[in-house]
Amino acid sequence: MVVAERKILSIVKNKPYFMDGNFVLYHGDCLNILSQLPDNSVDMIFADPPYNLSNGGFSVHAGRMVSVDKGLWDVSKGFLDDYEFHFRWLEACKRILKPNGTLWVSGTYHSIYQCGHALQSLGYHILNDISWFKPNASPNLSCRFFTASHETIIWARKDKKGKHTFNYQEMKNGNWPEDKLKKPNLQMRSVWSMGTPKPEEKKYGKHPTQKPLDLLKRIILSSTNKDDVILDPFTGSSTTGIASAMHGRKFIGIDMEKDYLELSKKRFADLKK
Ligand SMILES: C[S@@+](CC[C@H](N)C(=O)[O-])C[C@H]1O[C@@H](n2cnc3c(N)ncnc32)[C@H](O)[C@@H]1O
Numbered sequence: 629m630v631v632a633e634r635k636i637l638s639i640v641k642n643k644p645y646f647m648d649g650n651f652v653l654y655h656g657d658c659l660n661i662l663s664q665l666p667d668n669s670v671d672m673i674f675a676d677p678p679y680n681l682s683n684g685g686f687s688v689h690a691g692r693m694v695s696v697d698k699g700l701w702d703v704s705k706g707f708l709d710d711y712e713f714h715f716r717w718l719e720a721c722k723r724i725l726k727p728n729g730t731l732w733v734s735g736t737y738h739s740i741y742q743c744g745h746a747l748q749s750l751g752y753h754i755l756n757d758i759s760w761f762k763p764n765a766s767p768n769l770s771c772r773f774f775t776a777s778h779e780t781i782i783w784a785r786k787d788k789k790g791k792h793t794f795n796y797q798e799m800k801n802g803n804w805p806e807d808k809l810k811k812p813n814l815q816m817r818s819v820w821s822m823g824t825p826k827p828e829e830k831k832y833g834k835h836p837t838q839k840p841l842d843l844l845k846r847i848i849l850s851s852t853n854k855d856d857v858i859l860d861p862f863t864g865s866s867t868t869g870i871a872s873a874m875h876g877r878k879f880i881g882i883d884m885e886k887d888y889l890e891l892s893k894k895r896f897a898d899l900k901k
Pocket residue numbers: 656657658659676677678679701835837838839840861862863864865866867868882883884885888
């Protein structure tokens with residue numbers, strides 16, 4: 629990292645859990661770590677916060693009935709407490725984003741409307757809501773509802789008047805073989821078709837809500853430039869960090885579970901092989 633970024637990190641009183649070049653991980657509650665980062669210091673934030681859906685339900689995976697519970701971190705604390713948490717981390721993120729910076733937040737209906745409400749209450753300017761369609765989504769067990777097969781990803785700018793990065797030509801003319809909906813040389817639309825993570829993305833272990841690399845690659849290439857600083861306050865297995873490193877961006881990830889940070893380290897080490 630260059631001097632400016634090292635300065636940013638030296639302000640954080642918690643020591644990094646792991647640091648190698650432009651890839652830094654912090655262990656702890658994101659509200660605590662974010663509060664130590666300087667104002668206007670980050671170009672882009674991707675956040676995949678708790679969905680608050682781990683309340684004893686069941687789904688199907690590989691033909692077997694499985695619990696939908698992801699972990700204690702995903703248990704709902706009730707509507708108002710869940711909302712307050714989303715409001716507080718989005719507020720903390722707004723302070724550290726640069727004036728032209730943008731934030732992406734992903735979720736299902738359990739969480740995304742609360743995040744959208746909090747974003748608007750905090751004065752973010754919404755740019756898009758992306759529908760990530762999963763052609764290989766698990767079937768619905770009860771047969772009393774439609775099969776849940778998408779997540780919503782809201783893209784918002786810190787400031788209504790800011791000038792955000794959007795790499796339009798790369799999105800329009802790039803090569804997107806994973807997406808059956810993207811037609812060559814036509815504008816990129818807001819519905820993206822991509823499968824869940826491939827087996828090789830899970831070879832060092834599985835995070836229960838791991839995002840596919842293809843998704844983070846597209847988000848990063850569309851909204852950042854080389855050497856930008858990207859932060860993920862709920863980094864999990866650090867899909868955001870791996871895609872950042874693969875595309876020459878600097879990365880700061882935060883998670884309160886050491887097991888996931890260990891998984892992140894293994895994924896990062898694999899890039900160097
Ligand atoms: C939905 S998962 C993120 C998965 C990640 N996008 C990936 O591709 O692996 C959310 C993560 O947030 C972490 N988490 C939950 N609450 C947190 C908090 N208050 N501070 C930091 N991390 C938190 C959980 O441990 C979990 O790993």
